[in-house]
Amino acid sequence: MRLFSLKLRGWVPPANAFLQFFASSPNSFWLDREFNIQSPISVIGAGVPNEEISTFPDPENRYEDADLPFDWRPGLVGFFEYEGRARFLDVDRAMVFDHDNRHMYLVGLFETEDEFQHWCNAAFLRFGLIGGELAAYRLRAETKGTRSHGKLRHSAQQYLSMIQSAQKHIAAGDVYQICLTNRIEIETSADPLSTFLELRNSxxxxxxxxIRIGDSTLVCSSPEQFLQVRPSGLVSTKPIKGTRPRSSDPETDLGFARELRENEKERAENLMIVDLMRNDIGRVAIPESVKVPKLFEIESYATVHQLVSTVEGQLAEGQSALSALLAAFPGGSMTGAPKRRAMEIIADLEGGGRGVYSGAVGYFGFNGAAEFGMTIRTIVFENGGAYIGVGGGITSDSDPVAELEETKLKAQALLRVLNAADPWG
Structure with missing residues (x-):
């Protein structure tokens, strides 16, 4: 098979295109990178469910590539749960949107150019039908109906006790840092796609x-890159540790960002995860290539400031995007350090699985490229309801009350789009 592509004239926002082509598809995806400064390339499409990815890419399948101005290629799109379950779609064609240049592409693997052209012609007809779908979905999101209610896995007092238990493990030398999380189960009849459209707006x-696979739908608004692998084999990760709220007052907002950047506790916590990720990437990279080009940078989003660092390296011979992800999974910013012992303590203290929360969502391309975000700030719709996870990193000098308040801050945007009451009361 061969990769074919066609650059289209004009521009249709990905939201409008997704609603026209895939709104009713049971197995569809939208990798939304409109607000990604480094690589604003969004991809929408549909595929066939696949939970067996251990041999990707299949060495028996060789595809003739095409010269395109972005890394994304057909392959696998989906997510890993924290406990390791993989839920992916086999994707052989998609629509790609370059937000910087306002270019659209049809990209797909086909046996012949005639087959590709037939697909393109069908797409042209659908593009011509795009109209008021987005307005209709926004109206549906605004009409949420009754107030939703959430149930905490751990009450505020229980979570404070968990933090104290974690600090005892730290004092005993079991771990240096540990990420503790909580879960909110929500009774809701909200439409997942309407919820996503509102969340990406707010x-x-x-x-x-x-990402919708069967009867499960992931709605993700993650600020954190877990792992990126370029076709050249350059692998990078951008762990986040450290959060402060935004303010409508510019001077106060700047003060929050400055305090975060200079906070010794947050910097120490961030550095611990940087060291952990250097070790993880070092397992699959050429040793001398592993470096930290950016340390303790502030990235600001709609509701929070975050303290972010970057670790990168060059994959060693015989390694792949999949082996790199497995070496680093789950992300150190969502476990603690040392990772294995931290995960054992997490399993004991949290008393239940995390599911999709603190896993990873993204794609593997047949060209060796991959990009995954951390599944934080994420709503999972399944079994007639929804759940979200929230958490934070705990160190020896963490203030338990402040850590509890940080989890509430992280949940706000998600609870708001679900029209859910504050589960902490």
Whole structure:
């Protein structure tokens, strides 16, 4: 098979295109990178469910590539749950949107050019039908109906006790830092796609995604890159540790960002995760290539400031995007350090699985490229309801009350779009 592509004239926003082509598809995806400054390339499409990815890319399948101005290629799109379950779609064609240049592409694997042209012609007809779908979905989102209610896995007092238990493990030398999380189960009849459209409007994020596989739908507004692998084999990760709220007052807002950047506790916590990720990437990269080009940078989003660092390296011979992801999974910013012992303590203290929360969402391309965001700031719709996860990193000098308040801050945008009452009361 061969990769074919066609650059289209004009521009249709991905939201409008997704609603026209895939709104009713049971197995569809939207990798929403409109607000990703480094790589504003969004991709929409549909595929066939696939939970067996251990051999990707299949060495028996060789595809003739095409010269395109972005890394994305057909392959697998989906997510990993924290406990390791993989839920992906086999994708052989998609629509790609270059937000910087306002260019659209049809990209797909086909046996012949005639087959590709037939697909393009069908797409042209659908593009001509795009009209008021987005307005209709926004109206549906605004008409949420009755107030939703959420149930915490751990009450405020229980979460404070968990933090104290974690600090005892730190004092005993079991771990240096540990990420504790909570879960909110929500009774809601909200439409997942309407919810995503509202969330991307109210809380835009660089690693947003909408992925529907069967009866489960992931609605993600993640600010954090978990892992990126370029076709050249350059692998990078951008762990986040440290959060402050935004303010409508510019001077106060700047003060929050400055305090975060200079906070010794947050910097120490961030550095611990940087060291952990250097070790993880070092397992699959050429040792001397592993470096930290950016340390303790502030990235600001609609509701929060975040403290972010970057770790990168060059994949060693025989390594792949999949082996790199497995070496680093789950992301150190969502476990703690040392990772293995932190995960054992997490399993004991949290008393239940995390599911999709703190896993990873993104794609593997047949050209060796991959990009995954951390599944934080994420709503999962399934079994007639929804759940979200929230958490934060705990160190020896963490203030338990402040850590609890940080989890509430992180949940705000998600609870708001679900019209859900504050589960903490």
């Amino acid at each position: 809380n835009p994020a660089p690693y947003a995604a909408f």
